[in-house]
Amino acid sequence: MLARGDLYKLVRAVAGTREAEIGCDECFDQMDRLAEIEVSGSDATTAMPLVHDHLRNCEDCHEAYEFLLKATRWP
Amino acid sequence: MRRRTNEQWLTELRGPDPDEALADLYDLLVGGLKAALGGLADANIEDFAQEALLKITRNLDSFRGESRFTTWAKKIAMNVALTELKRSRWRDVSLQDLLDRRAATGRGMEDPQPTTEQVALQNMVRAELRDIIDEDLTARQREAIVAVILEGMPIAEVATRMGTNQNALYKLLHDARKKLKRRMEAAGLPPQEVLAAFESG
Numbered sequence: 001m002l003a004r005g006d007l008y009k010l011v012r013a014v015a016g017t018r019e020a021e022i023g024c025d026e027c028f029d030q031m032d033r034l035a036e037i038e039v040s041g042s043d044a045t046t047a048m049p050l051v052h053d054h055l056r057n058c059e060d061c062h063e064a065y066e067f068l069l070k071a072t073r074w075p
Numbered sequence: 076m077r078r079r080t081n082e083q084w085l086t087e088l089r090g091p092d093p094d095e096a097l098a099d100l101y102d103l104l105v106g107g108l109k110a111a112l113g114g115l116a117d118a119n120i121e122d123f124a125q126e127a128l129l130k131i132t133r134n135l136d137s138f139r140g141e142s143r144f145t146t147w148a149k150k151i152a153m154n155v156a157l158t159e160l161k162r163s164r165w166r167d168v169s170l171q172d173l174l175d176r177r178a179a180t181g182r183g184m185e186d187p188q189p190t191t192e193q194v195a196l197q198n199m200v201r202a203e204l205r206d207i208i209d210e211d212l213t214a215r216q217r218e219a220i221v222a223v224i225l226e227g228m229p230i231a232e233v234a235t236r237m238g239t240n241q242n243a244l245y246k247l248l249h250d251a252r253k254k255l256k257r258r259m260e261a262a263g264l265p266p267q268e269v270l271a272a273f274e275s276g
Contacts, residue, residue: 002201006225008273010204013224014259015266017252024230025242032142032150057252058245059223060230064150064157067111071149074110 016057020050027054027061035065035072076102084144088132100148101128107149108156116160123159127152161229170236173226174218193272200259200269207258216251219244 002010030051038044045052055062076099079087087096104124109117116123131148138147208217215237222233223244234244259266 002204004197007197007201007204008270009224010220010255011200011266011270011273014252014255015270017249017256017266019253021249023242023249024245028150028154029139030141032146035150036142036146057249058230059227060161060241064153067153067157068146068150070111071107071153072146074107 013057016053018053021057022050022054024054024058024061027051027058028064031055031061031065031068032072035068038069039072079144081138081140081144085135085138088135093132097128097132100131100145101125103145104128104148104152108152111149111153112156112160116156119156119159123152123156127155130155158231161232165228165232168228168232170218170222170228170233173222173228177221177226196269196272200264203259203262203264204255207255211254211258212251216247219248220251223248 030048034044034048034051037047055065079096079099084096084100087093088100101124104127105120108120108123112120127148131151134151138144208220212220218237219233222228223230230244230248231241234241237244239247256266259269
């Protein structure tokens with residue numbers, strides 16, 4: 001049922017889990033601010049740790065954030 | 076395009092003659108979408124920008140001023156585009172098909188020759204996780220884990236199929252991950268250490 005690739009994905013997801021995490025709505029509310037912090041060259045990890053954590057755990061929000069970073073750097 | 080402060084954007088878009096601000100914002104959204112999506116959706120960029128423009132002008136009151144107005148607006152546009160792209164990419168995939176296909180094909184041990192110690196650790200972790208999944212997780216948590224974590228289906232798409240929303244499904248998955256983490260720790264298999272062992276293999 002759980003081949004090695006599955007096992008790795010699951011353990012990686014569990015290892016990144018924290019007791020308190022924000023949800024997708026809260027992440028979305030704050031990701032524009034985080035994008036500006038990152039584009040300005042500041043450390044996004046320490047500036048907004050809960051949003052940063054969420055982005056590591058949520059592929060959907062991570063993808064949206066990566067696109068937003070590109071859009072923020074333009075023009 | 077004329078540079079505007081956040082306040083100027085809001086005043087003009089709410090004012091009696093918003094056309095110039097609307098046209099500038101539209102151009103900004105089209106440019107931002109092109110920069111972000113590359114060639115992913117050239118044919119739909121203008122539709123995405125138009126839909127985003129509507130959402131933005133209808134929701135000006137929800138802008139809290141914590142970023143530049145233009146960054147906030149681009150965020151709305153990215154969300155419109157990604158929601159549509161994901162919907163289109165996963166349109167023909169039902170959750171049940173995904174689960175059935177997985178059950179039917181099994182999953183191969185595709186990795187090259189792990190060492191004996193690694194095999195022993197994998198077997199231990201696999202047995203523990205299987206127990207936790209069977210005993211502690213709800214059927215909905217199991218479905219979500221398979222679809223999102225193992226199969227890589229977008230949370231938003233899984234949420235739609237499970238009759239919930241992205242935020243609620245994330246919380247359901249978070250609860251499941253917390254259960255798995257606690258049980259792994261209690262079993263003497265701290266997930267960080269197990270992950271490090273897997274990655275060194």
